[in-house]
Amino acid sequence: xxxxxxxxxxxxxxxxxxxxxxxxxxxxxxxxxxxxxxxxxxxxxxxxxxxxxxxxxxxxxxxxxxxxxxxxxxxxxxxxxxxxxxxxxxxxxxxxxxxxxxxxxxxxxxxxxxxxxxxxxxxxxxxxxxxxxxxxxxxxxxxxxxxxxxxxxxxxxxxxxxxxxxxxxxxxxxxxxxxxxxxxxxxxxxxxxxxxxxxxxxxxxxxxxxxxxxxxxxxxxxxxxxxxxxxxxxxxxxxxxxxxxxxxxxxxxxxxxxxxxxxxxxxxxxxxxxxxxxxxxxxxxxxxxxxxxxxxxxxxxxxxxx
Amino acid sequence: xxxxxxxxxxxxxxxxxxxxxxxxxxxxxxxxxxxxxxxxxxxxxxxxxxxxxxxxxxxxxxxxxxxxxxxxxxxxxxxxxxxxxxxxxxxxxxxxxxxxxxxxxxxxxxxxxxxxxxxxxxxxxxxxxxxxxxxxxxxxxxxxxxxxxxxxxxxxxxxxxxxxxxxxxxxxxxxxxxxxxxxxxxxxxxxxxxxxxxxxxxxxxxxxxxxxxxxxxxxxxxxxxxxxxxxxxxxxxxxxxxxxxxxxxxxxxxxxxxxxxxx
Numbered sequence: 414x415x416x417x418x419x420x421x422x423x424x425x426x427x428x429x430x431x432x433x434x435x436x437x438x439x440x441x442x443x444x445x446x447x448x449x450x451x452x453x454x455x456x457x458x459x460x461x462x463x464x465x466x467x468x469x470x471x472x473x474x475x476x477x478x479x480x481x482x483x484x485x486x487x488x489x490x491x492x493x494x495x496x497x498x499x500x501x502x503x504x505x506x507x508x509x510x511x512x513x514x515x516x517x518x519x520x521x522x523x524x525x526x527x528x529x530x531x532x533x534x535x536x537x538x539x540x541x542x543x544x545x546x547x548x549x550x551x552x553x554x555x556x557x558x559x560x561x562x563x564x565x566x567x568x569x570x571x572x573x574x575x576x577x578x579x580x581x582x583x584x585x586x587x588x589x590x591x592x593x594x595x596x597x598x599x600x601x602x603x604x605x606x607x608x609x610x611x612x613x614x615x616x617x618x619x620x621x622x623x624x625x626x627x628x629x630x631x632x633x634x635x636x637x638x639x640x641x642x643x644x645x646x647x648x649x650x651x652x653x654x655x656x657x658x659x660x661x662x663x664x665x666x667x668x669x670x671x672x673x674x675x676x677x678x679x680x681x682x683x684x685x686x687x688x689x690x691x692x693x694x695x696x697x698x699x700x701x702x703x704x705x706x707x708x709x710x711x712x713x714x715x716x717x718x719x
Numbered sequence: 720x721x722x723x724x725x726x727x728x729x730x731x732x733x734x735x736x737x738x739x740x741x742x743x744x745x746x747x748x749x750x751x752x753x754x755x756x757x758x759x760x761x762x763x764x765x766x767x768x769x770x771x772x773x774x775x776x777x778x779x780x781x782x783x784x785x786x787x788x789x790x791x792x793x794x795x796x797x798x799x800x801x802x803x804x805x806x807x808x809x810x811x812x813x814x815x816x817x818x819x820x821x822x823x824x825x826x827x828x829x830x831x832x833x834x835x836x837x838x839x840x841x842x843x844x845x846x847x848x849x850x851x852x853x854x855x856x857x858x859x860x861x862x863x864x865x866x867x868x869x870x871x872x873x874x875x876x877x878x879x880x881x882x883x884x885x886x887x888x889x890x891x892x893x894x895x896x897x898x899x900x901x902x903x904x905x906x907x908x909x910x911x912x913x914x915x916x917x918x919x920x921x922x923x924x925x926x927x928x929x930x931x932x933x934x935x936x937x938x939x940x941x942x943x944x945x946x947x948x949x950x951x952x953x954x955x956x957x958x959x960x961x962x963x964x965x966x967x968x969x970x971x972x973x974x975x976x977x978x979x980x981x982x
Contacts, residue, residue, distance in 0.1 A: 429982065463982075468824075468981070469981065469982060487826075488826040488828075489826075491824070491826040492826045495824070496824035498817075498821065498824065500817050500820070501817075502816065502817035502818060502820050502821035503821070504737075504741070504816070504818065506741045506744055507740065507741065507744075511740065515733075515736070515737045515740060516821070516825065518733040518736055518737070519730070519733050519822055519825035519826070519827050520825050520826060521730065521733070521826075563821075564824070567825075
């Protein structure tokens with residue numbers, strides 16, 4: 414039965430009335446993998462996650478977690494996974510310790526064992542000195558860490574995080590990254606959504622980019638960069654009309670927006686930057702490594718998503 | 720343990736326990752209303768009203784006005800405790816604190832969350848009734864041991880109002896709109912549910928209207944118990960009414976809340 418896949422989806426669809434939030438996506442997550450779902454706002458990330466833990470019933474398709482069908486075995490599946498929601502849904506009236514203990518009751522865990530586990534988890538997230546504080550007195554980063562600890566109370570084999578670092582300061586973000594790395598080392602499978610490309614590139618073994626409910630790219634971060642953008646990016650602002658003309662003529666992949674031009678350089682076009690900077694730029698040309706953000710913007714466009 | 724199909728198991732107790740733990744943090748404040756309310760009413764009606772209404776006839780028996788309204792005060796508290804718990808308090812947990820969303824990341828169904836909330840609202844009614852019972856006993860207004868039956872009566876009435884309150888929570892778009900069921904449903908019952916005057920002498924249409932109200936039946940039940948007649952025609956009618964009421968509104972509460980929460 415065990416084919417090494419923790420999550421398997423096929424043609425997963427979710428329709429709300431007139432709108433199709435998730436439009437037939439298929440992907441697999443392997444055991445021990447850190448898998449990312451990227452996409453602009455409203456792309457269907459959160460809807461997908463809600464289906465993954467059996468909260469939203471799917472409209473059509475197949476979804477298995479731990480090799481079990483989510484529609485019939487949701488209870489057994491949830492017992493083995495942890496969810497970190499995007500919103501802060503901690504209990505404001507309870508202390509940090511009580512938050513974890515009350516949550517363990519929903520899993521039917523014996524309270525004695527849960528207390529020991531909660532203590533370890535508070536240490537793991539660096540809040541062991543705040544055991545008796547209440548969530549409203551915590552900073553945003555601390556709350557997010559507490560939500561992570563709460564999702565670990567049942568010793569899950571899979572954790573799902575919906576935008577775990579949105580709105581966090583750099584220190585907190587790095588701490589979350591570090592903890593996720595440790596969890597991965599323990600063999601826990603992790604699925605996260607994010608719209609920070611640096612985060613995705615840094616953490617994810619594999620990822621999918623979804624837009625309008627469809628998968629538009631899938632692979633390892635470095636492969637995606639190579640495939641969709643190339644090796645390096647030459648940026649020029651303002652872009653002269655001669656430069657645009659030159660790039661068009663030579664057939665280089667490029668993008669123009671406003672008075673800005675991005676030229677995607679493939680590995681074989683080694684001397685391109687020198688040529689461009691000598692002939693067409695007056696000190697307003699930069700060469701940089703291509704990133705996942707370039708891939709993302711290229712594939713999902715630059716218009717605002719709200 | 721499965722109770723009603725795969726979606727309701729005894730796991731709903733964990734939600735009850737969650738609410739109990741939160742309640743204990745503020746129990747001193749929570750216990751004040753059920754202690755103060757009967758004292759205030761008794762002061763107002765016992766001292767202030769005594770000259771206007773020296774005695775009331777109920778079921779052919781003469782009693783003081785305070786004696787007449789004491790069981791109704793318990794009935795009204797049974798109604799209010801559970802109804803306000805599953806409306807305002809549950810709405811805050813559902814909408815502002817997103818507690819239900821958090822719980823449903825665990826192996827708990829939406830039906831279990833709602834059942835836990837309704838049973839918790841019921842418990843609030845029982846606790847309030849118990850505190851009032853003690854207070855009213857000091858004034859000699861409830862007979863023992865018959866008064867013990869007020870607690871199962873609180874279970875029955877509390878569940879009924881918990882369930883219908885939860886149904887409103889499933890339907891209402893925002894918290895301000897709870898004013899509507901309070902104003903159109905709770906307040907009329909409070910005034911006309913046989914609480915402050917005996918229904919015996921009322922015209923028949925008024926009796927029929929009052930008979931449709933759930934509070935009237937809780938009042939009747941409490942009053943019968945306090946008159947020492949635990950098994951009477953009115954009590955049997957009241958118990959049957961409340962049982963049917965719960966059997967209708969509990970599934971409706973599950974339905975509306977599921978519709979609201981699961982998208």
